[in-house]
Amino acid sequence: MSGKWKRQVSFTVNGASQSLEADVRDTLLDTLRDRVGLTGPKKGCDEGVCGACSILLDGRAVCSCSMLAVEAHGSNVVTIEGLGKDGEDRLQLSFIAHDAMQCGFCTPGQIIAARSFLDSPGADLTAEGIKNALSGNICRCGCYANIIEAVLAAARSGGGEP
Numbered sequence: 001m002s003g004k005w006k007r008q009v010s011f012t013v014n015g016a017s018q019s020l021e022a023d024v025r026d027t028l029l030d031t032l033r034d035r036v037g038l039t040g041p042k043k044g045c046d047e048g049v050c051g052a053c054s055i056l057l058d059g060r061a062v063c064s065c066s067m068l069a070v071e072a073h074g075s076n077v078v079t080i081e082g083l084g085k086d087g088e089d090r091l092q093l094s095f096i097a098h099d100a101m102q103c104g105f106c107t108p109g110q111i112i113a114a115r116s117f118l119d120s121p122g123a124d125l126t127a128e129g130i131k132n133a134l135s136g137n138i139c140r141c142g143c144y145a146n147i148i149e150a151v152l153a154a155a156r157s158g159g160g161e162p
């Protein structure tokens, strides 16, 4: 592959500095999964529709399939692997406690979107507010009611912070 398509990309991923040479056409999702080894963000639609690939970019949930790796240069990236350690994350524990998943494919994206929502100043911490915030995250198993309950419970117990 020609060097003219290559760029050095440096960013922070889950608190660790990463620097790698990426093709300018590589998506952030493929780079995280195939180059950094983080398979928490899932490839569902690969076109910005399902939310399975959600990550936090400088604290905001974005679809990593719809971003180029080079666009993340200089940013702080957090994937599901970077939320909580050893099961300490209240939001993740709340998903387990409320049985908010079946196959689990959408779950990392749901939790990332919920994390971003709970961290937003003035977030509407109601079932309606959560539905709106997670409207870009599709669950093919139809676990929406339990997902909303899980996020509501995490919000009530202090915003889901570990």
Ligand code: FES
Pocket: 042, 043, 044, 045, 046, 047, 048, 049, 050, 051, 052, 053, 054, 063, 064, 065, 066
């Ligand atoms: S895989 Fe990115 S939005 Fe569906």
Ligand code: FES
Pocket: 100, 101, 102, 103, 104, 105, 106, 107, 138, 139, 140, 141, 142, 143
């Ligand atoms: S738990 Fe299967 S897609 Fe959501």
